Amino acid sequence: MASTPPNPYTQAGVDTAAGDLAVELMKSAVKRTHGPEVWGGVGGFAGLFDASAFLSYEKPLLATSTDGVGTKVAIAQAIDKHDTIGQDLVGMVVDDIVVVGAKPLFMTDYIACGKVFPERIADIVRGIADGCAATGTALVGGETAEHPGLLGINDYDVAGAATGVVEAAKVLGAERVRAGDVVLALASSGLHSNGYSLVRHIVAGRGIGYGDNAADFGTTWGEALLAPTRLYTSPLLRLLDTIPDAVHSLSHVTGGGIAANLARVLPQGTWVDVDRSTWSPSPVFRVLADLADLELTATEGTWNLGIGFLAVVAPDQAGAAISALAADGIHTWQVGVVADGTRPAGDFEQGAKGVDGGAVRLVGTYAETD
Known part of the structure; x- marks a missing residue:
């Protein structure tokens, strides 16, 4: 045979x-x-998806x-x-x-x-x-x-x-934003999925193995650094449904950091000072920065430093938005206000990823850890 x-x-x-x-x-x-x-x-x-629901859209x-x-x-x-x-x-x-x-x-x-x-x-x-x-x-x-x-x-x-x-x-974007709008920060769960080339460079430079115990986190280094990205879609969609006129624009804080990503969803001619003193970056950012002998400010264009999303909202709805997101388990707080006209002298990020938007800088000093 x-x-x-x-x-x-x-x-x-x-x-x-x-x-x-x-x-x-x-x-x-x-x-x-x-x-x-x-x-x-x-x-x-190929995957097939019934689009009949689109018939209810104008x-x-x-x-x-x-x-x-x-x-x-x-x-x-x-x-x-x-x-x-x-x-x-x-x-x-x-x-x-x-x-x-x-x-x-x-x-x-x-x-x-x-x-x-x-x-x-x-x-x-x-x-x-x-x-x-x-x-x-x-x-x-x-x-x-x-x-x-x-x-x-x-x-x-x-x-x-x-x-x-x-x-x-109902499309959100910079064209809805006005001077006086409030900028809210939605807390991240850690590093999310950006800046890991820097993370790996720091860890390797210190001779740390991912299986080594990380005393600061009560786990191994690998497990601490794999903390999954927080998902914001469902809480934000509920916010848009329950307070439909509150949110004017949203920004997902990914590559480029806080200032660059916020600038993308602001109109030209506007600017925001994001107040560092309103939050304390999570321990993972502080520990990594200390290992690399870096100031946290030096990493602002790489890591989210504790803010995973930003929402630009109507000032009279900011409190309601904060409460709604808190009820969904997302700590949210005010970090700035949109201004227009002549902006103060200083180093602002203006637009990113090909978008010529507003201007943003981070000011002040980060709050101390609890």
Whole structure:
């Protein structure tokens, strides 16, 4: 009896059977994100989403965003912990959509790896699915690609894209902002998913291993640095629904830091002084800065320093917005007021990412730790 010849693709380093097993392991988690709008289930060439709800919109606009997690994945790989990276991906992608006031509808993911380890891939996707469920987003498709020879056996990267919808008349943005509007800060859960090249540089420079005990955090360094990105979409959508005229613009504080990202959602000719004394950056920022012999101010263009989102709101609604977000578990406080006219001398960030917006600087001294 002739033996079955070996699969040449397997000999080349690609294990399609492992990929199929990974899909089976993640199926139930993905299905939990599906409502009646999702057609076709898991495994199709394309995800299908019923857009009939758009008929109730006067002028529906689709919002889309794509992103990855960056070098934070290197820490997950170093300590073999992969169940939180998915939430980071959802935070980076879906939370960009709510910035314009849009409700996320669906998301797809892409995982490239050197070798498919089914349980690892399933952990990543379960994290994505959990994040999608928390933000009301259907995970309608994805791809896992094995790239032997390009990526190391334990290497992987993740990316995703999401789509949402917003009524044209309700789009948030700089054009709604007026002088006198109040700038609110929404607390971050830590580093989120930005500035990890600096984090890794600091840790490596001090000879710290990710499995080493981090006395300041009561855990290992790797676990502390993998604290997942806070998800803001659902609380912000509830805020927009319950106090519909309160929010004029939103900013997701990601790469570039607080000033640059706030400047993107302010109109030209306006400026804001963000008062550092209104908050104390989380311990993770202080510990890392101390290890690198850096002042916290030197990291302001890299890390969020405790602010994950900013909301520019009508001054008479600021208190109600703070209370609503607090009821949703997000500590929120006032950090500044929008001004116009001649701005004071000083180093302002003016626009970013190709947007010629307003101007922002951070002033004062950070509050002491509790």
